[in-house]
Structure formats: C-alpha cells, structure tokens
Ligand SMILES: Nc1ncnc2c1ncn2[C@@H]1O[C@H](COP(=O)(O)OP(=O)(O)O)[C@@H](O)[C@H]1O
C-alpha cells in the first residue's frame with residue numbers, strides 16, 4: 001500500500017508530530033461532496049467511520065471538513081479539537097455565530113477542519129422547533145463554506161430528530177454505517193423511511209450512495225451472513241471492504257486521535273484507508289473512472305488479521 005508518510009507517528013502517546021500525507025493522492029471530486037453519516041442506532045460506528053474516512057481523505061491530499069452534529073462531541077474528541085467551552089455548530093444553527101468563526105484546524109493533517117459540537121447542542125432539538133426553516137439551518141450555513149472543501153462529513157446523533165433531518169437536508173449523499181451484528185438491519189427501514197421523506201419534501205438531490213460495514217469479524221458466520229444480506233439488498237451502495245473489529249480503532253479516541261495517526265498500519269487503519277480510496281474513486285469526475293474495486297479487496301485470515 002502506498003501509505004508512506006513524511007513523518008513517523010509516535011504510537012499512542014497522544015502527540016501528533018508533523019503532517020501525514022500519502023504518496024499517491026486521492027481523486028478529487030468535480031464538486032464538493034457532502035455526506036451525512038447517519039443511523040439512529042447508537043454505537044454502530046458513525047463517528048468512527050466519519051473521523052477515519054475524513055482523516056484518510058485528507059491524507060490523500062483532499063480538503064475535508066467534519067461537522068460534529070452529536071451533542072456528545074465524540075467526533076470533536078477523536079479529532080483532538082477543543083469543544084467543551086467553545087462555540088460550535090449549536091451557535092451556528094441558532095444564528096448566533098458565523099460558521100467560519102467556529103471552524104477549527106485538526107492537528108497533524110494537511111487540510112482537515114472540524115466544526116465542533118458542545119453540550120448546548122443537546123438543546124438544539126427543542127430550540128430549533130420554533131425557528132423559521134428549522135430543517136434548513138445547516139444547509140444554509142454550509143453554502144458559504146462548502147466551496148472551500150472537497151469533502152464534508154456530517155456526523156449525526158443516534159436519533160432521527162431535527163439535527164439528523166438538518167444533516168439530511170444539507171447533504172448530497174447519505175452514508176450508512178452498518179454494524180455486522182444480529183440486529184444489524186433492524187431499524188434500517190425507519191432510517192430509509194426518513195431518507196425517503198427528506199428526499200421528497202426537503203432535498204430531492206439526496207442520494208443513499210454509500211454503505212460501510214463496521215466491526216466485521218470474518219471468523220463468525222454472523223458477520224458473513226450480515227455482509228451477504230446487505231450486499232444482496234444494496235449491491236451498488238455497499239463498499240465491499242468491511243472495517244474489521246479491531247482494538248486499535250477503539251483505543252484511538254482516548255488519545256484524541258484517529259486510528260489513521262494512532263496506528264496507521266493496523267488492520268482498522270488500513271481498511272479505513274481503502275474505504276476512503278474507494279469513496280474517492282467513486283466520486284471521480286466521470287471521464288476518469290477506471291476503477292476495479294476487486295483490486296483492493298482485503299482477504300481476512302482466520303485470526304482476523306489482514307492476509
Ligand atoms: N472497527 C471497530 N473495532 C472496534 N471498536 C470499534 C470499531 N468501530 C467502532 N468501535 C467502537 O465502538 C463504539 C461505538 O462506535 P462509534 O463510532 O462511537 O458509534 P456511533 O457514533 O454510531 O455511536 C466506540 O467505542 C468505538 O470506539
């Protein structure tokens with residue numbers, strides 16, 4: 001894999017030194033791709049997928065923004081961005097702050113920015129209700145800055161309330177992370193229903209373009225069954241590179257890092273890098289497409305390591 005870096009990462013001590021950049025740049029989309037990462041189930045890997053794909057695309061030379069739309073602020077934490085006592089997306093949605101003034105740089109990446117959340121965001125669901133064009137607040141805020149980025153990812157809270165509706169109204173694409181577990185597809189119909197309503201009423205351009213399987217364990221029949229099931233229903237949307245369940249992925253946030261810097265050669269980081277590259281390839285301007293996704297399939301050995 002072409003993931004040589006300009007610097008060597010100190011592993012796990014919480015400090016990021018230098019800037020990570022891949023030797024082989026990733027394909028730049030013709031226009032800004034805005035993704036909403038949504039699934040009303042908690043703990044399925046929305047935040048992990050958001051921050052790691054965003055980090056990987058940034059390492060591939062693209063300009064990327066992450067918007068943390070979850071009051072828990074996990075994406076802000078994983079990106080090492082201060083978010084407790086700072087203004088963030090809540091103040092933007094409420095009209096008190098300009099979005100440009102709350103954008104923060106993410107250390108260690110060439111062009112990765114974050115609009116953090118803060119605990120006030122928990123009040124947004126209630127306070128938005130009485131506002132004019134309450135579903136379109138985020139979309140309106142993004143107009144000004146979206147030309148500055150190749151990719152924007154909006155990390156949603158685990159609900160289908162007004163925050164997620166704002167995200168769906170603001171995006172062009174929906175990315176659904178699906179955890180490969182027993183109840184994986186349960187609740188998906190509710191999300192698809194919301195997607196349908198938003199598409200009809202608020203955002204005709206929205207496209208469920210991408211599904212990523214998370215916490216995959218190739219040794220279990222269950223993971224493989226879920227993968228086969230999702231592939232059968234969403235052959236075009238599914239990215240055929242599952243993210244393995246991997247301890248380094250879950251350790252990284254406690255060091256305020258993505259796994260892309262925390263342990264770049266670990267199986268989880270390699271998988272997210274390949275998923276990011278496939279997303280970039282799919283988003284290439286049409287005349288440049290010559291991509292065979294089979295080339296980057298990962299083979300899992302029995303012990304869960306990548307072959
Ligand atoms: N591939 C993975 N391997 C191991 N743990 C993971 C993986 N992906 C996510 N996790 C862990 O699972 C938990 C839920 O993930 P998270 O991304 O926060 O989900 P969500 O944003 O959907 O609530 C977190 O503790 C995270 O570190």
Ligand SMILES: [Mg+2]
Nearest residue numbers: 046047070074
């Ligand atoms: Mg989350």
